[in-house]
Amino acid sequence: MTPALGLIILIVWLYVLRVTRKSELPAWRFIWGSCGLFVIMMIFIRPHLTQPLAQVVAALAGGFGKLTGMFDSYFKYGVIFVDSKAGAISLLIDFECSGILEIMAFVSLLAFFRAYTIYERVVVGILGTFYIILANALRIISICVIIYFRGMQAYYMAHTFVGRIIFYGLSVFLYFIVFTRTQIIRQKVGGFTYGTDK
Numbered sequence: 001m002t003p004a005l006g007l008i009i010l011i012v013w014l015y016v017l018r019v020t021r022k023s024e025l026p027a028w029r030f031i032w033g034s035c036g037l038f039v040i041m042m043i044f045i046r047p048h049l050t051q052p053l054a055q056v057v058a059a060l061a062g063g064f065g066k067l068t069g070m071f072d073s074y075f076k077y078g079v080i081f082v083d084s085k086a087g088a089i090s091l092l093i094d095f096e097c098s099g100i101l102e103i104m105a106f107v108s109l110l111a112f113f114r115a116y117t118i119y120e121r122v123v124v125g126i127l128g129t130f131y132i133i134l135a136n137a138l139r140i141i142s143i144c145v146i147i148y149f150r151g152m153q154a155y156y157m158a159h160t161f162v163g164r165i166i167f168y169g170l171s172v173f174l175y176f177i178v179f180t181r182t183q184i185i186r187q188k189v190g191g192f193t194y195g196t197d198k
Contacts, residue, residue: 038104053103070082078092078094078098079091084151103132135170142162
């Protein structure tokens with residue numbers, strides 16, 4: 001995508017965001033804002049953060065591998081090398097495995113989630129991003145451990161099922177705490193509230 005097209009998308013997004021705010025349409029503002037911010041981050045941020053994020057995930061997973069002696073990490077390249085009794089395999093932490101999509105989706109939703117103050121959104125966004133990075137590193141560790149003990153033939157099962165169940169299970173927990181629980185606690189119905197409103 002050309003920079004000019006990206007700039008046009010940014011201007012249109014900001015304009016519609018302003019219109020939804022002035023028209024007092026909070027649901028449409030949340031939908032337009034979250035989806036638009038995700039697209040804008042895909043255009044401007046994803047190309048620059050994918051590789052560094054892959055390196056961080058590889059380094060975190062590699063720390064466990066080095067500690068246990070199960071696998072080695074070459075985090076500068078985003079590669080993990082698992083040498084099992086049944087053969088060796090190299091795992092490349094690429095775009096899909098970096099966790100960048102999940103982080104951008106989380107931040108996009110949180111940016112327009114009005115149950116939090118702006119300060120709270122910044123703090124929760126930073127903590128949530130670190131949580132997603134750690135959850136993704138746990139997913140990679142689980143894949144590597146399964147391959148170490150079961151061999152290369154277990155790669156498909158470890159990557160497609162076990163790793164995803166761990167990562168998405170941890171992600172659902174994060175979304176429940178950050179969005180669902182907070183929305184329930186802070187919602188108002190008439191003069192009644194479930195918790196303190198900030």
